[in-house]
Amino acid sequence: MDIMNANLADIWLVLVGFFLLYYVLTDGADLGIGMLTLVAGSDQDKETMMLSIHTIWHGNQTWIVILGGILFGAFPLFYAIVLSALYIPLSLMLFGFIFRGVAFEFHDNAKRKSIWLVSFGIGSLMATLGQGFALGGLLGGISVQADSFAGQAGDWLNWYSVLAAVGVVCGYLMLGAGFLIARTSGKLQARSYRTALTTGILTLVVSAGIYVFTSMLHVEMAAKWLQSPPSFLYLFSFLTVVAFIMYFRSLRRKKQLAPLVWNWLIIIFSFTGLSIGLYPAMIPSLDSTSLSVQEVAASPTTLRFMLVVMAVLLPIILTYTTYSYWIFRGKTTEEGYDGN
Numbered sequence: 001m002d003i004m005n006a007n008l009a010d011i012w013l014v015l016v017g018f019f020l021l022y023y024v025l026t027d028g029a030d031l032g033i034g035m036l037t038l039v040a041g042s043d044q045d046k047e048t049m050m051l052s053i054h055t056i057w058h059g060n061q062t063w064i065v066i067l068g069g070i071l072f073g074a075f076p077l078f079y080a081i082v083l084s085a086l087y088i089p090l091s092l093m094l095f096g097f098i099f100r101g102v103a104f105e106f107h108d109n110a111k112r113k114s115i116w117l118v119s120f121g122i123g124s125l126m127a128t129l130g131q132g133f134a135l136g137g138l139l140g141g142i143s144v145q146a147d148s149f150a151g152q153a154g155d156w157l158n159w160y161s162v163l164a165a166v167g168v169v170c171g172y173l174m175l176g177a178g179f180l181i182a183r184t185s186g187k188l189q190a191r192s193y194r195t196a197l198t199t200g201i202l203t204l205v206v207s208a209g210i211y212v213f214t215s216m217l218h219v220e221m222a223a224k225w226l227q228s229p230p231s232f233l234y235l236f237s238f239l240t241v242v243a244f245i246m247y248f249r250s251l252r253r254k255k256q257l258a259p260l261v262w263n264w265l266i267i268i269f270s271f272t273g274l275s276i277g278l279y280p281a282m283i284p285s286l287d288s289t290s291l292s293v294q295e296v297a298a299s300p301t302t303l304r305f306m307l308v309v310m311a312v313l314l315p316i317i318l319t320y321t322t323y324s325y326w327i328f329r330g331k332t333t334e335e336g337y338d339g340n
Contacts, residue, residue, distance in 0.1 A: 004065035008304065012074040013282070015310065019070060021271060023063035025175070025264050030057045032176020034100060034124025035169070036195065037117055046117045046186050050107070052183045052332040057104065059324060061097065066317075073306050076295040077147060078282055084149035085142045086134045086156055093130025099123025125169075132168030136161025139214055141277075141286035160213060169205040171267070174199040178260035183332045189256075196259055197251050205242055207270060211237070212275065218284055221277035236273030243269055 030053045037046045053060075061263045071079045079238040083090065100123035107116035137156030144150055177196035181189055224231045243265040250258035297303065 008300055008307070009293045011072075011307065012070075012297065012303055013293050016067065016070060016074070016173050017271070017275060019063060019067045021268060023060070024068060024267060024271075026060035027057070027095035028267075029053070029175040029179040029260075030060055030098075031124045031128045033179060034175065034176075035128060036121075036176050036180070038121035038125065041191070043114055043117065045191075047113070048184060048188060048332060049180065050104075050117065050120060052180065054104070055328045056102075056324060059321060061101075074295045074298055074303060075282065075293075076298055077291070079143065079148050081144060081147075081283055081291075081296075082138060085151060086137045088153060089130045089133035089156055089161075091130070093127045093134065095125045095127070096127030096130055099126060118311075128169050129165050132165030133157070133161045136164030137170060139164065139210075139217075139274075139284060141217065143286050143287075144283060144285055144289045144291060147291075154294050160217070163206065163209060163213065167203065167210050170199050170203040170206055174203050175263055175267075178263045182257050182260050183330075193254065194247060195281045197248070200244070200247060200251070203266075206287060211270075211274070215277065217286060218278060218281075220281065220290075222328065224277055232276050233273055235276075236269045236276065240266055240269040240273060319328050321323055 033053055037049050040046045040049060052151035068079075099119050103116045103123060107113055107120070110116050133156060136158075140156070140158060140160040142149065142151065143155065161189050174196060177192045177199055180192040181196060184192065215225060216225070221233075224233050243262050247259055247262035247266060250262055278284055280292040282293045282296050283291040285291075299307075
């Protein structure tokens with residue numbers, strides 16, 4: 001019990017990472033498909049792409065709401081500082097969600113569906129850019145003094161956040177293409193293979209740049225590259241490279257589910273490696289004011305109570321989510337799901 005109490009903040013950090021990863025793997029694909037509709041060849045292809053996520057997008061988006069609630073309860077100082085520093089990109093994300101949600105609600109009964117198809121794509125792009133800029137703003141460092149945000153409203157916008165935004169866009173496009181490979185057929189699937197290859201190459205290049213520049217910005221991450229014996233940073237970096245190789249191999253062999261699975265592993269391994277590199281900092285800073293996991297965590301009593309609640313709710317949420325995916329499994333056609 002004493003060991004658990006001493007590590008409550010770290011346990012919740014792992015749970016936050018789980019919810020964040022689950023959101024990225026699910027709604028990231030939805031946002032990627034939304035952005036791909038902006039360059040799709042025909043309205044019929046756009047309709048099929050939109051239909052492929054019609055029954056799951058709302059549930060996938062809910063994970064980020066749960067994540068926000070967890071951060072508010074388990075890491076209130078993180079929540080307060082990060083929202084103060086990044087309210088502009090996070091507001092862009094929220095407006096994107098609104099655009100996308102309205103597009104879904106009005107599309108089915110609209111006479112001019114093309115308007116809502118465009119709104120679906122634009123909303124997805126806005127939400128993705130908001131998340132990318134927020135990621136770059138966080139990893140690029142937040143100025144903190146006396147446990148409060150001490151910077152300017154526009155500090156998040158710099159070359160590093162632009163690179164991160166491009167990386168998130170490419171990564172989500174890659175996820176969306178992989179999802180379409182698994183869920184569609186015919187010409188749309190063939191185009192998705194080509195898109196998955198192109199976006200995979202772009203994601204590899206940009207993510208490598210993010211890794212390098214993050215190590216240059218944060219001395220604690222650079223130190224872990226040089227320490228002896230080698231840290232787990234090497235292991236997860238190696239696993240990320242292997243996953244990329246297997247991803248391209250599965251595309252070349254025209255596998256249908258494997259590209260998406262390897263894409264998931266790429267994200268999981270790279271996210272884990274980046275987190276290990278920055279740990280214990282939860283709010284990185286370019287000076288000596290970085291705040292650690294323990295410093296931004298709530299009281300042990302709060303964390304214990306939330307852990308009990310999560311132990312009850314998480315299995316229920318995962319069971320329902322798995323069931324909904326199972327019900328709407330199979331290929332998506334112009335008429336709907338084939339159920340296989």
